[in-house]
Amino acid sequence: MRIKTWYTLVFIAIITLVAGWITLPTDVLNFNGAKDDFYVREGLDLQGGLQVVLEARPPEGQDVSGDALEGTRDTIDRRVNSLGVSEPVIQTRGDNQILVELPGVDDPEAAIEVLKATALLEIIDTNGQFPSLGSYVNTSLGPATDGVTAESEIQPDTSGPTYTTIVSGADLVDAYPTNDSLGSVVVGFELNSDGADKFFEFTSTHVGQPMAIVVDKQVINVATINQAISRSGVITGLNRQQVEDLALQLKSGALATPLEVVQSRTVGPTLGQDSIDKSIEAGLVGLGLVAIMMILYYRVPGAMSVVALLIYTAIVFALFKVIPVTLTLAGIAGFILSIGMAVDANVLIFSRLKEELRRGRSIRVAVEAGFDHAWPSIRDSNISTMITCAILYWFGQYVGASIIQGFALTLFIGVAASMFTAVVVTRNFMRILLDRSWFTNHWWLGVESTQQPEFASGD
Amino acid sequence: MLDLVGKRNLWFLLSALFLVPGFISLIFNGLELGIDFTGGTNWDLQFEQPVNTDEISQILDENGFGDNVVQLSDDNTVIIRMAEMKEGSPEKDAIESDFIDRFGQFEELSIVSVGPSAGQAIRDRAVLAVVLASVGILLYIAFAFRNTNNPLLYGFCAILAMLHDAFFVLGVFSILGWLADVEVDALFVTALLTVIGFSVHDSIVVFDRIRENLAARLAPTFDEIVNYSIVQTLVRSINTSLTVVLTLAALWLFGGETTRWFVFALLIGVVAGTYSSIFNAAQILVAWESGDIKRAATFWRRDRVAAPETGAAAHSR
Numbered sequence: 001m002r003i004k005t006w007y008t009l010v011f012i013a014i015i016t017l018v019a020g021w022i023t024l025p026t027d028v029l030n031f032n033g034a035k036d037d038f039y040v041r042e043g044l045d046l047q048g049g050l051q052v053v054l055e056a057r058p059p060e061g062q063d064v065s066g067d068a069l070e071g072t073r074d075t076i077d078r079r080v081n082s083l084g085v086s087e088p089v090i091q092t093r094g095d096n097q098i099l100v101e102l103p104g105v106d107d108p109e110a111a112i113e114v115l116k117a118t119a120l121l122e123i124i125d126t127n128g129q130f131p132s133l134g135s136y137v138n139t140s141l142g143p144a145t146d147g148v149t150a151e152s153e154i155q156p157d158t159s160g161p162t163y164t165t166i167v168s169g170a171d172l173v174d175a176y177p178t179n180d181s182l183g184s185v186v187v188g189f190e191l192n193s194d195g196a197d198k199f200f201e202f203t204s205t206h207v208g209q210p211m212a213i214v215v216d217k218q219v220i221n222v223a224t225i226n227q228a229i230s231r232s233g234v235i236t237g238l239n240r241q242q243v244e245d246l247a248l249q250l251k252s253g254a255l256a257t258p259l260e261v262v263q264s265r266t267v268g269p270t271l272g273q274d275s276i277d278k279s280i281e282a283g284l285v286g287l288g289l290v291a292i293m294m295i296l297y298y299r300v301p302g303a304m305s306v307v308a309l310l311i312y313t314a315i316v317f318a319l320f321k322v323i324p325v326t327l328t329l330a331g332i333a334g335f336i337l338s339i340g341m342a343v344d345a346n347v348l349i350f351s352r353l354k355e356e357l358r359r360g361r362s363i364r365v366a367v368e369a370g371f372d373h374a375w376p377s378i379r380d381s382n383i384s385t386m387i388t389c390a391i392l393y394w395f396g397q398y399v400g401a402s403i404i405q406g407f408a409l410t411l412f413i414g415v416a417a418s419m420f421t422a423v424v425v426t427r428n429f430m431r432i433l434l435d436r437s438w439f440t441n442h443w444w445l446g447v448e449s450t451q452q453p454e455f456a457s458g459d
Numbered sequence: 460m461l462d463l464v465g466k467r468n469l470w471f472l473l474s475a476l477f478l479v480p481g482f483i484s485l486i487f488n489g490l491e492l493g494i495d496f497t498g499g500t501n502w503d504l505q506f507e508q509p510v511n512t513d514e515i516s517q518i519l520d521e522n523g524f525g526d527n528v529v530q531l532s533d534d535n536t537v538i539i540r541m542a543e544m545k546e547g548s549p550e551k552d553a554i555e556s557d558f559i560d561r562f563g564q565f566e567e568l569s570i571v572s573v574g575p576s577a578g579q580a581i582r583d584r585a586v587l588a589v590v591l592a593s594v595g596i597l598l599y600i601a602f603a604f605r606n607t608n609n610p611l612l613y614g615f616c617a618i619l620a621m622l623h624d625a626f627f628v629l630g631v632f633s634i635l636g637w638l639a640d641v642e643v644d645a646l647f648v649t650a651l652l653t654v655i656g657f658s659v660h661d662s663i664v665v666f667d668r669i670r671e672n673l674a675a676r677l678a679p680t681f682d683e684i685v686n687y688s689i690v691q692t693l694v695r696s697i698n699t700s701l702t703v704v705l706t707l708a709a710l711w712l713f714g715g716e717t718t719r720w721f722v723f724a725l726l727i728g729v730v731a732g733t734y735s736s737i738f739n740a741a742q743i744l745v746a747w748e749s750g751d752i753k754r755a756a757t758f759w760r761r762d763r764v765a766a767p768e769t770g771a772a773a774h775s776r
Contacts (some may be wrong), residue, residue, distance in 0.1 A: 263572065265572075274715060285712075289705040344703070386597055388659075392588070
């Protein structure tokens with residue numbers, strides 16, 4: 001028993017050290033950059049930036065398929081990369097929406113213009129050359145700079161040759177992954193009659209030569225023409241993933257779905273910094289008040305629980321950095337609230353402990369009974385909170401996204417971690433104290449004298 | 460020992476007194492829905508020079524946003540609530556240049572725009588989220604208390620206590636909306652769901668004690684066992700809620716403006732949750748088991764269906 005207690009203590013110490021190490025600022029004790037990936041992700045409301053929900057508004061009579069939405073998402077992804085925003089979030093949401101979060105963007109209006117623009121898909125004649133994937137090219141429909149905005153960090157070079165556009169997205173009817181006669185996966189595509197004529201005219205005279213697929217002036221694929229293609233053709237020589245990606249790309253290029261802004265949030269950086277400072281202050285005051293109350297009321301166990309609470313704070317912050325959790329104002333509120341809930345487990349245990357002592361039990365028996373009897377309440381109540389968190393997380397996906405999800409996630413992590421610190425850590429501390437010969441006075445446990453409760457005699 | 464169960468009707472009456480003003484306000488005023496639910500734009504700007512809200516309102520009006528509310532805050536900060544103005548739209552550019560012409564440079568602190576259809580979708584989701592949370596918790600409690608006589612009853616009582624807390628918060632915000640134009644937004648729904656979770660959390664602690672004491676046959680009657688359980692957990696309930704209230708109060712006082720009403724909703728919800736866990740949740744259990752509710756139902760039915768159906772009263776017994 002005693003040996004097990006010490007093992008557990010070593011285990012707690014290791015966890016605390018690791019968590020503390022991760023929690024410390026990234027540049028403290030950063031051996032060989034081991035901590036480079038562990039830093040606090042600040043949400044939009046803290047560091048400022050833009051969040052926008054775009055809704056696909058296809059022309060009358062057309063539906064937005066899931067594939068087309070994925071393709072549009074990829075297009076936006078590429079554009080956002082060209083903006084040089086760190087840690088953007090680009091997610092499809094529901095059937096026809098795309099959520100974009102761009103932290104730290106200082107010109108939201110320009111950014112929205114970039115996002116909203118319809119992707120321009122072109123198949124170009126590369127004059128026998130193989131331009132490298134991802135490079136920007138001039139085409140007969142416009143210079144390479146059309147693919148980016150004036151604010152972009154990457155400004156393509158327009159000095160290269162201008163390639164002739166054979167067909168564009170408007171000529172494309174459909175694209176899909178399929179199998180060719182040999183059974184390998186290929187991208188199949190179909191053109192409208194106008195496009196078919198142009199494409200046949202070009203491919204019949206350029207067999208054996210390359211052509212490139214370009215989206216927003218950026219080369220995404222280069223293929224060699226094997227034979228003349230008219231209304232429909234296939235692109236071979238790609239692995240399954242590439243086939244799926246290219247089919248999506250072509251399909252969304254074919255649809256050229258216009259996007260409409262249905263929701264947007266912009267937060268300036270000053271408001272965010274102000275909020276962080278205030279929340280930290282609030283957190284410290286809250287933690288301090290709880291610590292004072294616990295020590296005054298529960299004395300030694302109270303002090304133990306405050307130590308456990310500090311370990312708890314280190315663990316939760318370390319988890320925020322490792323998972324990583326994007327911290328928002330609501331997330332910080334969730335964390336501060338979870339401090340209160342973490343203490344609740346200890347309040348339950350210690351109240352029980354006092355009761356057992358008053359019933360005349362020895363300290364050792366009372367401590368163990370306190371933990372054992374309080375456990376079902378702690379478990380059941382925390383699980384119900386976690387259920388609520390899960391539903392909140394789901395709800396958050398459809399609303400201000402990261403704002404509410406941040407709250408749900410931090411509260412969930414907090415409640416989960418609190419079960420470890422409040423139960424395992426404090427119990428272990430108490431067990432170690434129980435082995436000290438001087439730890440016999442009930443006063444240490446906040447009980448003045450032994451008294452019998454009314455029902456104890458069983459009347 | 461404190462006899463809390465014996466005075467249960469008094470506690471129910473007190474709850475009713477707390478809830479009725481909110482209910483009345485909810486019926487007549489509803490809630491002041493924020494742009495998250497109705498669609499629209501919230502625009503916070505900080506000017507370098509002092510500004511005049513009437514003139515700002517007029518500039519908005521001239522640009523086709525007649526339906527606007529402009530408030531002045533500290534340090535020349537202006538909070539504008541208006542119909543949906545899309546980010547990056549020509550209207551926005553026009554208004555901004557008008558502002559600069561009239562008042563000089565400004566910094567855009569934040570702007571939130573929600574389209575009307577998105578608002579409707581959020582509203583639907585919010586209702587669904589509350590319903591789902593209730594069902595999830597009901598099922599979990601029924602599972603956790605499967606060894607008792609009536610597991611569903613425990614879940615049902617927890618849900619009633621939860622509704623008490625949720626409606627208290629809703630009622631207070633309805634009154635605040637009426638008196639002080641306080642709006643409810645998506646964050647409010649978050650607060651409400653958290654209050655729901657916390658409320659059930661509290662009720663479960665008391666139920667758990669009842670479960671334990673029932674198994675130990677600690678007292679001859681159900682009433683006494685419940686009363687004993689409530690008294691045993693009383694200190695814990697108050698202490699826990701005190702720790703949470705302390706942390707929330709710190710957030711409320713020192714935290715930023717953005718989360719102030721969110722924290723306030725949590726704060727009153729937690730206090731209501733503590734009240735309902737002591738004075739409602741387990742007490743409803745007693746009211747049911749001792750037949751109070753059946754008697755009340757019978758009385759009510761007899762009262763309403765006085766003459767035409769004489770068989771009704773006898774039937775329901």
